[in-house]
Structure formats: structure tokens, C-alpha cells
Amino acid sequence: MDSLWELADLVAGPHTTLNPAEAFVFGGAVIVHDLAMSRAAHSLLGGVRSRADWPDALASELRFQLRRSPHPSELAMPPEEIAARAEKILFRRAHAELAESLPLTSWKSLSGDTMYLISDPEIRIAYGRLIGEIAASHHWNYEKVTERLSAPVGAPGFAPVSWKVDSLYLACLLRTADASHLDATRSPDILAAVREISSDSRDHWIFQSRLQRPYLQNEKLCFTAPAGFSREEMSAWWLAYDTLKMVDGELKSADTLLLASGRTPFQVRGVANVQSPSAFSSIAGCHDWEPIEARVKVGDVANLVRRLGGKELYGQDWTIGLREILTNACDAVKAREALAEYRGGRRVVGRVTISVEVTEDQVWLSCHDNGIGMTSGVMGHQLLDFGCSSWLSPDTAKSTPGLIASKFEPTGKFGIGFFSVFMLGERVQVISRSLSEGPSETWILEFSSGVNKRPTLRKAAQSEQLDEPGTSVRVALDASIYAQSENSVVFRFKTHGSAFTTEGFASISDIIAYAMPAAECDLWVEEAGVPAEASPVIAKNDWVTVDGYRFLCRVLGIPEKALTDKDADPYSTLRDFAEQHKDDLSVIRDSSGLPAGRLCMVPESTRSGFYSARDSSFVTAGPARTSTRVYAAAGIAIGRPSRAARDSAIPILEPAEMAKWATREAVRLAERIAAGTLEAGDWCIDAAEQILQFGGDVGFPFWRTSQGWLTQDQLVSWMKGRTVLFVTHPVFADVRVGRTDIPASLEEGIVVYEWSHRDALWGVKDWPAVNNEYRGCTGALLRAIAEAWDVVISRVVEASAKREQEFVIGRHEGNEMRGECTVFSRSDLERT
Missing domain, CATH: 3.30.565.10 (Histidine kinase-like ATPase, C-terminal domain)
Incomplete structure (x- = not known):
């Protein structure tokens, strides 16, 4: 309190004299301004957590800390650490509002009497509201200060006529004096030693504890920090520099306002040595480092907006x-x-x-x-x-x-x-x-x-x-x-x-x-x-309930007119696809029961007719279509954008729920294969890849081997009886005749598998999963080898990285087909 009065006296100068009414109002505003940041002040109004804006303040901090929307139970019983942070933020945000109301607020004493900060009712009525407004004005912009406080306030009936209160002058004096109050008297080292200082406050305490009390030099406040700042205290130095530049701006704005309104300006009109980092380092030394200002700047804002807010980010599609x-x-x-x-x-x-x-x-x-x-x-x-x-x-x-x-x-x-x-x-x-x-x-x-x-x-x-x-x-x-x-x-x-x-x-x-x-x-x-x-x-949200045919037509981009005009080309193939899979769709729900997708797995044979022209599935960014696909599937998965362009997305569905859906789809496909309505083929490996990436269990055959098409369990059983395994790329196991790939008759111990990138992996590896280690078909094959031969999987992984060797893969019409293979030897893997 005394320090602020001294700073106000230094800022205003010897030519400024306050009459008793102005001194009372200014002193009251100083007290109320500080009191409004206390818990005691909030308790007078029922406590900060009883405020109408407390739920929003708490929810905002929960969103920030949890990186998601808070659950109602988290709002009802928040972690105390997060609630305390929210309180602190709300203290600052509500400071001006509370400061304005405090001088007229009453409370009950222990004896039941009504109490006020200003006990005299005449003085309270005359100056209470004005004190509150001046205390609150510290958080207003100068436009609002001028609008609310430009006219001097006349003297009440009990005071001499000359006791006018220049509220605009006092408001400027309070905000400049308070902004300038940055020396060690505000943050003494002894208090920092006995308090728990948060990391957010540490830099403030360091720089304020280093600053000496300012003095006047050529109409400017001159701060000094003879102890300087070490390299470990670099951020505190920059904070001091930025803060004093803010004080300089505050003093210059007040100077402009006072001159424009015909009032005598303060004797202090700025802060010395803040025109550059090097100037500030002359009075606040930097030990073993140089203050070179390197800020991120945008020189042409309009050009940045034009480029990143338009075609440079989104492309040419209007x-x-x-x-x-x-x-x-x-x-x-x-x-x-x-x-x-x-x-x-x-x-x-x-x-x-x-x-x-x-x-x-x-x-x-x-x-x-x-x-x-x-x-x-x-x-x-x-x-x-x-x-x-x-x-x-x-x-x-x-x-x-x-x-x-x-x-x-x-x-x-x-x-x-x-x-x-x-x-x-x-x-x-x-x-x-x-x-x-x-x-x-x-x-x-x-x-x-x-x-x-x-x-x-x-x-x-x-x-x-x-x-x-x-x-x-x-x-x-x-x-x-x-x-x-x-x-x-x-x-x-x-x-x-x-x-x-x-x-x-x-x-x-x-x-x-x-x-x-x-x-x-x-x-x-x-x-x-x-x-x-x-x-x-x-x-x-009709995508959840609309009939499957119309839903898939929307996914495929079929115009409304083409739904009824059966002769409309080129949509007949797409309509047939929608008709064929309309009953296979299922709504996927998250753990709370809310719909998060509507999908079904689809064999490649039913997609081949329009593969290059349309995608049968995608992940949305909220309500909107993106280019992210759910491979080997039809329908949509609701997602959130994965980048600013919102042209790609990640599903919102929890990994555990996605795994359950993928397993259900695997069971459905396995039942169709067993019933003979669907034939196992190359499509199986892509469908299995997607199911495994989602954490599901694949029950249908998807491993092409010399033994035929095998399930995961069958693959393990088959490998238990073998001592060597050859894994080769599909290109070596097929013969192209015209536009058709004819499978060769495979040699013993061959597994046909593509180690490299496949379409089914587009973007999926970035999605959340139940287990991120050894995901997909590659992980399934490595685990199968480790289980069949009872070896640690890390040794199998090492063997998979070895250079491929050429072997006979199979035969076609009596001719040998040779190709490169990754060789796994049981004896080598068992060797310690």
C-alpha cells in the first residue's frame, strides 16, 4: 500500500496536489483494487465457486488439462489441483467486476450487525460507487475509461465545493502506478522462500526480486537490476523486458489521454532503456549470454490469411x-x-x-x-x-x-x-x-x-x-x-x-x-x-437411421436424381453395390452408447467395378467428408480432423470398441466363407490387415500358403511341423495371363505375404489402437512364428530384416517360378 502511494507520487510529480476527497477516493481504490484479488473478498459474495461463471471456468481448465470435453462427473468432483487453477484464473477474470461492487457490499459481523468497507453511510453513498469504478478501471481499455470516467465528480453536500474528484486523472494514476510497481518490495525473496511458487509464477518472482526501486530520469522511470540474470534465468530476463515495455506503453497512453482531455500530464511519461534488448541489458546484465531478440513475426498478414486460409491450404476445390x-x-x-x-x-x-x-x-x-x-x-x-x-x-x-x-x-x-x-x-x-x-x-x-x-x-x-x-x-x-x-x-x-x-x-x-x-x-x-x-x-444425424441403401448411395456420392432414374449412368454399378451391402451395415457405438460409425467389411470383388472412381468408405471430420478411408469397408466412421485442412481425420471411437466391431465383422465374413457364399482369396489379407489394425481377431482364412488358405490358428499349427519357412512377395507367386493373375502351385513351406506398404495401411498406423506393438498382419505373422517354434519374438523380428534369398517359389504348367524370399530357420532362432 505504502509502496503504491510512493510510486503514484513519483509518477504524478510535485505539481500534482490531491484534495481530501481525491485522496480518499484514490486510497480507497488502491485498497479495493488489491482486496478484489483475495479469497476474503470473494467469500463476501458467497465464494468464487458459487459464481455463475464458475462451471465454465472449471470446464475450460478441465478441457485444457485433459485435452477433451470433461465428463459431468469430473465437473461435479474435479481434481483439486485443476479446480485450484480454475479458481486462480477466475480470480483474475472477475477482478474488475468484484472491485467495482466491493465498496457497496455488506456482510454480517459475528454479532449479527451489517458491516461495510466504508462505514459512514454519507461517504459510502457519495464515493462508494466511484471508488469501485476507479479500482475496476485498471482492467478497462482507455476508450472505456474515457467513456465512464471523463467528467469530474462534484463535492457532496457535507464537503467544500472545491473538493471535486477528477476521476479520469485518478484512474490513470492508479493504473500507471500499479503497472510500475515491479520492484523487490512487491516480491521479496523471503516470501518466495516460504511459499510454494508455481512454475508459472517463478519468472515473475525472479525478475521482480531483482529490480531496484525506480527513479526519475529525463521524464522516464529508470529501473535497474545490478545483480543481473544468469543463463538459467534467461526467461525471467525476457519477461522483465516485455513487462517494462508494457509499462512504457501504459505511461505513454496515459500521457496521450491526459493531454487530449486538457489535463496536466504526469511528470513520468515512459520507461527508460526499453527501446531494445541491448539497451535493457545495460541496466539488467546478462551473465554468459547475449539478449538477441528473435521473434516469430508475420510481415504481410493479409497475404498469410489469403494463402493459408484458402487455396494454399485447401487446394483448388471451392x-x-x-x-x-x-x-x-x-x-x-x-x-x-x-x-x-x-x-x-x-x-x-x-x-x-x-x-x-x-x-x-x-x-x-x-x-x-x-x-x-x-x-x-x-x-x-x-x-x-x-x-x-x-x-x-x-x-x-x-x-x-x-x-x-x-x-x-x-x-x-x-x-x-x-x-x-x-x-x-x-x-x-x-x-x-x-x-x-x-x-x-x-x-x-x-x-x-x-x-x-x-x-x-x-x-x-x-x-x-x-x-x-x-x-x-x-x-x-x-x-x-x-x-x-x-x-x-x-x-x-x-x-x-x-x-x-x-x-x-x-x-x-x-x-x-x-x-x-x-x-x-x-x-x-x-x-x-x-x-x-x-x-x-x-x-x-440421419446417417444412423436412414435405410442402408440410401445411406450407401450418399457415401458413394450418387445424386438424388440417380436414385430413382435407374437408367442414369454411370451410377448403375454403384447402385448395385449399395443394394448388395445395405443389410451388412451395423452402427458402431462408443462406450457411452453414442453412435460413432456405420460400417461393414467388404470383399474386394464387390468393389472392383468402381475402385478407381469412388471410395466406399471414409472417416469424417465431424459432419464432413474427408479423404481418409477405412480400407476394405463400406460406410463412414465419425472422426475428428487430424490437421488444419480438415481433409484427413482420425476416428473418435475408442480402440476397444473398434476392436469389438472388427471382430464381429471377421465372424460375419468367416460364416459366409464357411457357408460357401464367399470365396477366400487375395482380398482376405487386406480385410485381415484392417481388422488387425483395429485390434480385432480374424477368424477367417487370410494366410496363403503351400497348404492352402489358413486361419491364424491353422498357420501356427502348420508351422509347428516345419523347420524352415519361406515368405515371398505375391508378385513371385502369380502368373499374369492377359489381365488375370493365375496363382502358381506353391512349393512346400511357402507363405505369400507382402512385407512392404499396402493400401490397407493408409493412415491407419496413426489411429489409436488397443496395442500399438506389432500391429497388423506383419505382427500376426511374427507372433505366429514365435508361438509355433517357442522363441522370443525379438529374434523373429531380427530374422525378418535379413537380406532376402532366391528360391523356387512354385510351378506353373510344369515351369519353375523363382523369386526372393525371407527365410526363417527354426534352428537359427532357437540358438541362444
Whole structure:
């Protein structure tokens, strides 16, 4: 307290004289400012954990520490260490709010009397609120300080008229003095020795304990640290430098504000020796190291956004921009639904509507959702903060309390998806009304030329206001995206297969169904030139319940029209595939019972007709299609994006549940092979690879040997009677006749297996698994050898890495077929 008064006296200078009322208000603000950071102050208002924003603060810290959404039980009984961190964060966040209310807050004494910080009721009424505002203003920006505290406050009736309080001057004096209070008197070494200092606070304590009390030099505060900083204390030195630069900025801002308002400026107008790291090192020495500033900088922000928010990241496909718009809209709807459920209010039916509008000179695409909307602050800052996702930010939590504590989990996590809208066109309009505000608080953010020019943010005119909360994104489409006829608009559209991409034109409905096959809210479309109202495209989570045929047609990208027009080519083969496997599908659920996929394993023979043109399965990034496949399968697995482009994904299903599904599929295929409705063949090894990668047990034959097709158990039994094993690549075991591979008659002891990369391994090794050691068919073969010959698997692994040798693999029409083999000798492996 005394140190802060001394600093305030140094900052203001000898020309400043406070009258008794100003001295009282300033002293009260100093006390309240510090008191608001104490547990005692929070206990006056029921404790920090009884605050309305405590669930969000706790959930936010749990999400950060656990890297996932917290379970309700974790919110009810959180680990105390995490709860303590959340308390500390909420202390700081609620500091200004609490400081403003403390001077007028009462509590009961032990005798039951009502007590106040300011006991005299006349003084409390006259200055209590002002003291609170000045104490809280330390956390306001200068614009808000000017707005709230610009006019001096007159004297109350019991005081002389001259006792005016210049609240703006006192607010500037408090924030600059408090910011400058950084010397050893604030963090003495003796306190650090008796307290448990967290790693986060250590650097603060070190640098403040090294700083000597500042003195005035040429209108600037001069701090010194004669003890210097060692190499181990380098981070504390940089923190000191950055903090003093902040103090310098604070003093200069106060100086500008006071001069602009016609007031006498403080005698201190900045901080000395912070113009560069080398200047600061002259008064805060660096022992055995040099302070060279190497910061990550972005010189051309607009160019970075243009490249990484568009084609450089996502490629040339404009529908990626549409996908990102729809994903953000679905997230907004999910947020509102989750918030309503958390608050126990009326159920919200979320909806996203895409419309195409033709004007005289332009085609516009609009996406409207009835989600949580955005405040003007979020639209003007977080939305435009490239690389910063605003869904679970403190600002969003403030306007929608309870959202972070709810079950809401956004698909968008990288803070760059919005900028992909400029892949569709450079003229963009965002209209939004927050859930916490009325129609008059509808705001419009407009881009006239992409990110090349500054956008404008304005309040919506009455005719532009939204009747309910939500957001609309409107884009003037680039002419290269669409083709227009008298009655309709169609769009350029690419379908991506395993081997190549096909391009043509499609309706906006078909494109949405292709891009968002697992939509988490209702998707509707208003087509251009169609007089009827909006029509549904996909219902919320209908991928779980829609009949198998229509579901697989959606997965395969078959247009709606081709479902009924049986003569429509080239979709007949795809329709046959969907018809053949519609009843094989099963819904996969996670450990909590929620659907996490709908898949079935598929033999290659039924996929060969369209293998290069369509993929029969993929992992989604939330609701959206990605290029990540589930090999030898049909359907979808719900996933989360594995990188910022959201073109690849990892399944959300727990490894144990995925293993159970894979085992069930293996049993189904084994039953078909046993019944004679399915023939074992080369497809088996790929299906087995996928099942084993998922941690499942393969019950059908998938090992091609000189003994025929064997199961894993049969392979082990067969090898027990052998002393040597030859493993060869399929290319040496088949003869190509025309376009057909004819299997050779194999020599004794041959196993046909490809050690190298196979399609079934694309991306799968990065997925979670029950056991990551020796996964897949390679691991199964190595384990089979180790089990059959009773040797340690590490020796088998070493033998598999030895150089291959040439042997006779088999015969075809009496001719020898020679090829390279990996040789496993039982005697060599048993030798110690």
C-alpha cells in the first residue's frame, strides 16, 4: 500500500496536489483494487465457486488439462489441483467486476450487525460507487475509461465545493502506478522462500526480486537490476523486458489521454532503456549470454490469411469453402442446442439453410443458421483473429454462460475455417445476432475485396435485423464456380476417388449431401429459380437411421436424381453395390452408447467395378467428408480432423470398441466363407490387415500358403511341423495371363505375404489402437512364428530384416517360378 502511494507520487510529480476527497477516493481504490484479488473478498459474495461463471471456468481448465470435453462427473468432483487453477484464473477474470461492487457490499459481523468497507453511510453513498469504478478501471481499455470516467465528480453536500474528484486523472494514476510497481518490495525473496511458487509464477518472482526501486530520469522511470540474470534465468530476463515495455506503453497512453482531455500530464511519461534488448541489458546484465531478440513475426498478414486460409491450404476445390461455412454453421447450432440442454430450458430445433439467389449482375450463396450468433466484439475481433478459434474463448463464454460447461464440442478448432469463404468470392457479408441480445443488436461485417481491404462493421438497419439469434453468411460467387441458365444455377463439382478425380456440374443440394454426409443438424436448401420454399437435404444425424441403401448411395456420392432414374449412368454399378451391402451395415457405438460409425467389411470383388472412381468408405471430420478411408469397408466412421485442412481425420471411437466391431465383422465374413457364399482369396489379407489394425481377431482364412488358405490358428499349427519357412512377395507367386493373375502351385513351406506398404495401411498406423506393438498382419505373422517354434519374438523380428534369398517359389504348367524370399530357420532362432 505504502509502496503504491510512493510510486503514484513519483509518477504524478510535485505539481500534482490531491484534495481530501481525491485522496480518499484514490486510497480507497488502491485498497479495493488489491482486496478484489483475495479469497476474503470473494467469500463476501458467497465464494468464487458459487459464481455463475464458475462451471465454465472449471470446464475450460478441465478441457485444457485433459485435452477433451470433461465428463459431468469430473465437473461435479474435479481434481483439486485443476479446480485450484480454475479458481486462480477466475480470480483474475472477475477482478474488475468484484472491485467495482466491493465498496457497496455488506456482510454480517459475528454479532449479527451489517458491516461495510466504508462505514459512514454519507461517504459510502457519495464515493462508494466511484471508488469501485476507479479500482475496476485498471482492467478497462482507455476508450472505456474515457467513456465512464471523463467528467469530474462534484463535492457532496457535507464537503467544500472545491473538493471535486477528477476521476479520469485518478484512474490513470492508479493504473500507471500499479503497472510500475515491479520492484523487490512487491516480491521479496523471503516470501518466495516460504511459499510454494508455481512454475508459472517463478519468472515473475525472479525478475521482480531483482529490480531496484525506480527513479526519475529525463521524464522516464529508470529501473535497474545490478545483480543481473544468469543463463538459467534467461526467461525471467525476457519477461522483465516485455513487462517494462508494457509499462512504457501504459505511461505513454496515459500521457496521450491526459493531454487530449486538457489535463496536466504526469511528470513520468515512459520507461527508460526499453527501446531494445541491448539497451535493457545495460541496466539488467546478462551473465554468459547475449539478449538477441528473435521473434516469430508475420510481415504481410493479409497475404498469410489469403494463402493459408484458402487455396494454399485447401487446394483448388471451392466446395471446401462451402464445407467450412456449413461446418461453422453446424457448430453454432450445436452450441445453442447444448446450451439449452445444459440450462434445462426448452429444446431448440437447430437448422441451417443454404440458399442461392440470382440478382441482375450476381449470383449469391447464403448460409443461415439459428445458432448462438455473435456479439459485435466477437465479430470485430475473435472472428478476424486468424488461427484463433473463438468457440470456447472467454468472450464467447461471457455472452453465453454455460457453453463451456455444456457437452458442446466444436468441430472447428483451428480458427482459420472462416477465411476459406473467400474461395467462393471476395464480396462477403456476415450478419449476426447474439443469443444474449435482441434484434436491435444485429451487426453486419462486410468485406468488399476479400482480405485485401479492411472490412467494415456496422449495426444493422431495422430492415436488416434478425428476428431470432443466429448468423447469415452471404457470398457473391466467383463466376468460375457456377453455370447459369434461365431457370437454374448449377455448380462445378469434383468427386474424389482413390485413383483420380472426376469433374462436372451438380445442384447445390447434391454438393451439400456429398460434402456433409453426417450433418449434426438439419440442412435445408433454397435452389435458385425454384418458387417453392426450402426443402430438406439431410436431417440431423440421419446417417444412423436412414435405410442402408440410401445411406450407401450418399457415401458413394450418387445424386438424388440417380436414385430413382435407374437408367442414369454411370451410377448403375454403384447402385448395385449399395443394394448388395445395405443389410451388412451395423452402427458402431462408443462406450457411452453414442453412435460413432456405420460400417461393414467388404470383399474386394464387390468393389472392383468402381475402385478407381469412388471410395466406399471414409472417416469424417465431424459432419464432413474427408479423404481418409477405412480400407476394405463400406460406410463412414465419425472422426475428428487430424490437421488444419480438415481433409484427413482420425476416428473418435475408442480402440476397444473398434476392436469389438472388427471382430464381429471377421465372424460375419468367416460364416459366409464357411457357408460357401464367399470365396477366400487375395482380398482376405487386406480385410485381415484392417481388422488387425483395429485390434480385432480374424477368424477367417487370410494366410496363403503351400497348404492352402489358413486361419491364424491353422498357420501356427502348420508351422509347428516345419523347420524352415519361406515368405515371398505375391508378385513371385502369380502368373499374369492377359489381365488375370493365375496363382502358381506353391512349393512346400511357402507363405505369400507382402512385407512392404499396402493400401490397407493408409493412415491407419496413426489411429489409436488397443496395442500399438506389432500391429497388423506383419505382427500376426511374427507372433505366429514365435508361438509355433517357442522363441522370443525379438529374434523373429531380427530374422525378418535379413537380406532376402532366391528360391523356387512354385510351378506353373510344369515351369519353375523363382523369386526372393525371407527365410526363417527354426534352428537359427532357437540358438541362444
